[in-house]
Amino acid sequence: MSFQALLTRETENGYQTALEERELTDLGEEGVLVRVHWSSLNYKDALSATGNKGVTRQFPHTPGIDAVGVVEETTDGPFSVGDTVICTGYDLGMNTDGGYSQYIRVPAEWLVPLPEGLAPRDAMVLGTAGLTAALCVESLLDTGLNPDQGPVLVTGATGGVGSITVAILSKLGFSVTAVSGKSESHPWLKSLGASEVISRDSFLENAGKPMLKEQWAGAVDCAGGDMLTTALKSLKYGGCAACCGLAASPKLEMTVLPFILRGVNLLGVDSVELPCEIKQQMWQLLADEWMPVDLPLLEADEVELQGVNAWVDKILQGGVQGRVVVRLP
Numbered sequence: 001m002s003f004q005a006l007l008t009r010e011t012e013n014g015y016q017t018a019l020e021e022r023e024l025t026d027l028g029e030e031g032v033l034v035r036v037h038w039s040s041l042n043y044k045d046a047l048s049a050t051g052n053k054g055v056t057r058q059f060p061h062t063p064g065i066d067a068v069g070v071v072e073e074t075t076d077g078p079f080s081v082g083d084t085v086i087c088t089g090y091d092l093g094m095n096t097d098g099g100y101s102q103y104i105r106v107p108a109e110w111l112v113p114l115p116e117g118l119a120p121r122d123a124m125v126l127g128t129a130g131l132t133a134a135l136c137v138e139s140l141l142d143t144g145l146n147p148d149q150g151p152v153l154v155t156g157a158t159g160g161v162g163s164i165t166v167a168i169l170s171k172l173g174f175s176v177t178a179v180s181g182k183s184e185s186h187p188w189l190k191s192l193g194a195s196e197v198i199s200r201d202s203f204l205e206n207a208g209k210p211m212l213k214e215q216w217a218g219a220v221d222c223a224g225g226d227m228l229t230t231a232l233k234s235l236k237y238g239g240c241a242a243c244c245g246l247a248a249s250p251k252l253e254m255t256v257l258p259f260i261l262r263g264v265n266l267l268g269v270d271s272v273e274l275p276c277e278i279k280q281q282m283w284q285l286l287a288d289e290w291m292p293v294d295l296p297l298l299e300a301d302e303v304e305l306q307g308v309n310a311w312v313d314k315i316l317q318g319g320v321q322g323r324v325v326v327r328l329p
């Protein structure tokens, strides 16, 4: 049986991604066969679609680290034919053919049941970005952080992870300071719940100094590099920063002073290899108490497979506001 999927191929003119017909046998025979209805666009998908070997070693390859759909065939595990399931992370869209395809075939351990009350499309509006945002917030809450301790900083705030983090923190009663490189998006960030929005340039004004004025009770950083070091240098005494991204840089160049003079902490967040039970708990929170309902966030941009390429370029340039969902035919 044939189906449609995007396939990234290495060509003489670089990596090119196009819609192709594939056969179910191309996906192998092991694991659960899922008919995908929605996927989403993440920064990592753009890296895979443009040949980044740190994400995808072998081409041709179908990107898409997120998928939601219905089980069509299963031989073992807890799922039955007809169940609606979410798959995010693990090897999906990296070296296992991903969600920009009408079908995926994955191990049962990679799947989470779609929580009750969460529409499949909304699950992909959240996607890996929402899961990561939830994990960042959870890691700060685990340290005992509460709204009385002061504002929480979010960098890369208009991106997928950043914007959902702003929405969740604000829903939990935190005062949120969002940092963004997009001046035109400041009103949008306020509508998501940011109390204050500062420009990336002004945030980085004193990035070269070893220590900065204490300002934030906590921080969620999606950017790495100077953005993360500036956040760490301006945390209040004992504050924590959750670090999940490298949109600016994978580097971390600073002194140990904020750690040893102010007792600040750096919390690493990974949404990919995390045990499935924790993913399931986070999805339940996202579907329930943390769901950013009635927010412009859910007005995500929607594309079909043919439209993905244009958004790949845009997300690599840091130009996407909020989330992009991909509708499968």
Ligand code: NDP
Pocket: 041, 042, 043, 044, 128, 129, 132, 155, 156, 157, 158, 159, 160, 161, 162, 179, 180, 181, 182, 200, 222, 223, 227, 243, 244, 245, 246, 247, 248, 249, 269, 270, 271, 272, 315, 316, 317, 318, 319, 320, 321, 322
């Ligand atoms: P997006 O591209 O949607 O968001 C990234 C945002 O970062 C941009 O919108 C922009 O926001 C900001 N940004 C871009 N370039 C720069 C720059 N040079 N300097 C400072 N800020 C910049 O990506 P996602 O939200 O999907 O992912 C964010 C990061 O988190 C990525 O690096 C991604 O790889 C990582 N990630 C990690 C996960 C994990 O498990 N650890 C899971 C998911 C994502 P603005 O214009 O508002 O400043």
